[in-house]
Amino acid sequence: MVLRVSKCLKEYTSARRSGSAHQMVLLIDDNFQYRSLRKRFFHLATKAKCGFGLVYVNTPITTCRERNAVRGDSARVPDEVFERMVTVFEAPNGCQTSWEVNTWEVKQMEDAANIEEAMNALIQQASREGKKRRLAQMDAQRKAAQQHRDRLSTQQSVLHLVDLQLRQWISTQLQDENTLTSGLPKSQLAFQLNQRKKSYLASMIQSYSNIVDSIHVQGKSIKEVFMLLPRLRHRVPRWPSLFTLRSCSSRTNNNDTLRSTNVRVRYAPSPTGFLHLGGLRTALFNYLFAKSCGGQFILRIEDTDKTRQVEGSVEALVDSLKWCGVEEDEGPNLGGPYGPYIQSQRLPIYQEAAKKLIESGHAYRCFCTSERLQKLRESQTRHGEATMYDRACLGLDEKEVEERVARGEPYTIRLKIPDGKTAVKDMLRGYVQFDHGGIDDQVLMKSDGYPTYHLANVVDDHAMRISHVIRGEEWLPSTPKHVILYKALGYEAPTWAHLGLLLNEDRTKLSKRQGDVAVEDFRTTSILTLHFNSRAQDKGFIPSGLVNFVALLGWNPADGNNQEIFAMKELEKLFSIDHVNKAGSVVNVDRLRWINSRHVRTLFAEEVASDEHKLAVVNDVLLMISSDLEEVGLPSTPADVVEKFGLDYIWRAMYLMKERVSVLPEFGLLCMPFFTNPDLSSSVAQDMKIMYIDESTADLVADVCSNLCNLSDEEFTPDHITKSIKAVAKNRKLGLKKVLMPVRYYLTGMDVGAGLGDTIELLGLETVLRRLKFSEVTCIT
Secondary structure (H helix, E strand, O other), X not given: OHHHHHHHHHHHHHHHHOOOOOOEEEEEOOHHHHHHHHHHHHHHHHHHOOOEXXXXXXXXHHHHHHHOOOOOOOOOOOHHHHHHHHHHOOOOOOOOOHHHHOOOOHHHOOOHHHHHHHHHHHHHHHHHHHHHHHHHHHHHHHHHHHHHHHHHHHHHHHHHHHHHHHHHHHHHHHHOOOOOOOOOOHHHHHHHHHHHHHHHHHHHHHOOHHHHOOOEEOOEEHHHXXXXXXXXXXXXXXXXXXXXXOOXXXXXXXXXXXXXXXXXXXEOOOOOOOOEHHHHHHHHXXXXXXXXXXXXXXXXXXXXXXXXXXXXXXHHHHHHHHHOOOOOOEEOOOEOOOOOOEHHHOHHHHHHHHHHHHHOOOEEEEOOOXXXXXXXXXXXXXXXXXXXXXXXXXXXXXXXXXXXXXXXXXXXXXXXXXOOEEEEEEOOOEEEEEEHHHOOOOEEEOOOOOEOHHHHHHHHHHHOOOOEEEEEXXXXXXXXXXXXXXXXXXXXXXXXXXXOOEEOOOOOEOOOOOOOOEHXXXXXXXXXXXXXOOOOOOOOOOHHHHHHHHHOOOEOOOOOOOOOOOOHHHHHHHOOHHHEOOOOEEOOHHHHHHHHHHXXXXXXXXXXXXXXXXXXHHHHHHHHOHHHHHHOOOOOOHHHHHHHHOHHHHHHHHHHHHHHOOOOOHHHHHHHHHOOOOOOOOHHHHHHHHHHOOOOHHHHHHHHHHHHHOOOOOOOOHHHHHHHHHHHHHHOOOOHHHHHHHHHHHHOOOOOOOOHHHHHHHHOHHHHHHHHHOHHHHOOO
């Protein structure tokens, strides 16, 4: 029935949109059907911007007028519409349900005229009443809306006046104090000033009657106004945040507060291969957080899992971070006051912590073999249970444990998870609560005497005075275990922030098992080729571009700042953990290419173009295009190429193409015409030949050569060269493109590139004439 009604409603809606002035009446004789369909009808009516009448009839149609069985709004309908609806709801033969038995059987009624008259009267009456109700509702809504606007206006006026009064009061109080010392650094002065403002506001809130009575709005005290306006009354406890001077944003205040503490963060990778983009993001955010707060960034190598270690990966990790400009303040190479910074060199510290946990009853020895644990997991999986340790060794008495240890029986040490719940405060997610019933008794020490990540992580973070732990979201489920460990060892826990995952463009998790996720895959040069002989692809992204892109994976600058291109120094100043998003971030390579292209342009900025800088950039690019150079018979080593063409010539060629380059290898194709003759057999060149070269091209090119030869050495500049080519087009009454493209074809063999005037100037008149003279034997005749 619902489907049949919906079909009629769609047809009726189309008729209304085409200009029909009639309303529709649906006659339903069953209370249940009426209630179930009523909401659907009025939703469609609102969507179609028209009215629907809904009449509920619980008696034969002839008694409608006497019973007044009308519910909802209705209006007059044409006879054909009414007959149509009666047909829709007509009961089929043999139906037994209440609504079907009592459906109107118009064709069997004797007095059709009486039926129509009764329905018309019924509909007209309901229409008039419905219209009155709608008008009354509209008036009430307009009045309520106006009252709401007036109330908001009054509240804003009150807030503005209170804000001014409070600022004036604070300024007066501050002027009376002489405790600030002019010899302090500006940052400390600003911090003390802000703290004073907060303390004055806090004391004022506790007993605010001493000032609110002196503030009047429209003849009433602020206290009276607050009592009259509920919304403002609820604002009273939030005065400190509401009226703090606006020049101190939340980001600035937070960083100022952190600057007064000793912020120490760390990045602790495992040497299991290359540096993942997610790892770089974690290291970068820790580094930027430390620099923005005046803290220290520590690099620690967590190499306790010997089965997964890859030789040379430590060097690769350190080199990748250094290449990106993420340099540690303390670490394996630099040392520091809390070293060593490689976990395999700190084993006695972990063993002592594990012993302390056993003695205090927060951990226990487990003698279960790997075979038993495997069978336990399989059994739990078959029964649909969570795979957790069953605490079989928790109940062993002390004497039995000592005997088994004395016999040399291998064992692990497990953390005893207490009953209850743990609430973890996260800087990005707020409080996250975990029920201990779902937390396994984690292995802390393996049978080989090496700690697991959980114990080593907590012990080292405490020993190295780590104040903030910024890591990936995948570690959030492990955090309650760490909280329990901190409490069991009597340590003060750090502040946590768990970053959202990095995602592919289809929003699946970015994984090391997929391609193009290693920093090495994006580098201009790769240390992995030395250590692993791997598939490093050397895509040619530059450090500043990759860092800029990774910084924006979850972080954004302050509100209203649409800047997307940042240097590392800018990131160090602007970064704030308050502007980090907890949601996952999509790794869009197209956006990476766009950001990198902007940073490539900065390589060729005039203010940094010293000879040392030029040589460094040219060497990087030549390394990336060495295979292209070899293919055309040119030297493949940067030193030989520079010796052959000269540093300035190569630099100028790359400078001309910088606007068209996203990654460094693209310089190879674009700059090759400056190093060797163009490849006129390429597909691009063949297409250009078909489009632009004909029997008249030789004469046209000869005119261009003649004009170029007439230029003096002083006039051989891009502007004069372009004017001479335009003169040829004007004399021949051709469009400029008809002249430019044949010349570009013979000079470069490419349909894109630098401006033709710049290209000709750099190639030199001799090379240009030689290549253009070639047109005499290649033009179509």
